[in-house]
Amino acid sequence: MKQIYGVIGDPISHSMSPDMHNDAFTDQELEAYYNAFHVRPDHLEDAVKGMKAIGVKGFNITVPHKTAIIPFLDQVDELAAAIGAVNTVKYENGQFIGYNTDGLGFVAGLKEELHESLIEKRTLIIGAGGAARGIYYSLVSEGIREIDIANRTVSRAQQIIIENPYEAKSNSLTIQAAAERLNEYDLIINTTSIGMKPNVDEMPISLQHLRNDAFVSDIIYNPLETKFLSEAKKKGASIQNGLPMFIHQGALAFRIWTGVEPNIERMKAIVLKKLGG
Numbered sequence: 597m598k599q600i601y602g603v604i605g606d607p608i609s610h611s612m613s614p615d616m617h618n619d620a621f622t623d624q625e626l627e628a629y630y631n632a633f634h635v636r637p638d639h640l641e642d643a644v645k646g647m648k649a650i651g652v653k654g655f656n657i658t659v660p661h662k663t664a665i666i667p668f669l670d671q672v673d674e675l676a677a678a679i680g681a682v683n684t685v686k687y688e689n690g691q692f693i694g695y696n697t698d699g700l701g702f703v704a705g706l707k708e709e710l711h712e713s714l715i716e717k718r719t720l721i722i723g724a725g726g727a728a729r730g731i732y733y734s735l736v737s738e739g740i741r742e743i744d745i746a747n748r749t750v751s752r753a754q755q756i757i758i759e760n761p762y763e764a765k766s767n768s769l770t771i772q773a774a775a776e777r778l779n780e781y782d783l784i785i786n787t788t789s790i791g792m793k794p795n796v797d798e799m800p801i802s803l804q805h806l807r808n809d810a811f812v813s814d815i816i817y818n819p820l821e822t823k824f825l826s827e828a829k830k831k832g833a834s835i836q837n838g839l840p841m842f843i844h845q846g847a848l849a850f851r852i853w854t855g856v857e858p859n860i861e862r863m864k865a866i867v868l869k870k871l872g873g
């Protein structure tokens with residue numbers, strides 16, 4: 597009998613995770629199947645109980661359940677607790693244990709491209725939502741020390757910094773203030789949805805003061821190159837889209853569930869094909 601894995605979200609039909617994980621299960625010759633489940637918020641608790649009852653071995657959680665699911669789990673690991681969101685659950689000894697691989701997936705993708713040490717990078721995160729929390733706590737847990745957060749609502753950025761259990765030197769800024777001192781940053785990361793299809797002409801911040809040796813990353817992968825990235829490239833900066841983060845969050849979840857390292861290049865190819873790239 598195949599073991600069951602899946603992803604829960606609302607909406608969920610657009611998810612590329614089933615294609616990516618089912619191919620990885622086949623590739624690794626594992627008797628397992630990954631399905632997308634549409635779970636509305638008022639059914640979340642029942643869905644979690646039901647998945648335990650039928651023996652689901654692991655699942656991903658996407659919008660809007662990443663924070664709401666926490667009370668329904670038996671345990672949450674330290675990083676996911678700091679982030680306040682869970683995107684991966686593993687069944688172990690009768691318990692559902694929550695993890696967060698989004699931010700660590702981002703860091704893994706970054707390390708593929710940035711060959712120097714991350715630790716010295718002066719970093720700016722744009723946005724202070726769930727994605728920003730995951731990336732901020734993952735970067736500081738990896739040792740980045742100087743990392744600021746700019747957000748339309750500055751108090752949300754400040755909240756992330758106040759709740760940080762790790763050591764870091766951080767300021768919260770308005771988008772305008774960050775734009776004016778953009779030349780101070782080596783690494784600039786957009787975690788907002790600004791520039792995502794269909795709003796492809798929008799940018800999260802002005803790049804007027806961007807340095808040509810900066811590294812600019814956008815967690816959006818649809819389009820594969822946002823206006824933010826294409827403008828950064830024009831200024832000579834190195835750029836990275838959101839695909840590596842998506843692939844690596846999946847690869848880390850796969851490893852948590854199975855203990856096996858999936859083939860990253862194969863995962864990338866599946867997702868690119870699905871995106872029509």
Ligand code: ATR
Nearest residue numbers: 723724725726727728747748749752787788789790
């Ligand atoms: P996620 O969990 O995907 O990160 P979120 O929690 O809704 O999503 O956060 C979205 C982020 O994008 C926030 O930082 C939000 O800014 P606010 O905290 O001020 O709401 C930012 N954002 C989204 N749309 C925006 C817009 N049009 N202009 C400026 N910031 C925007």
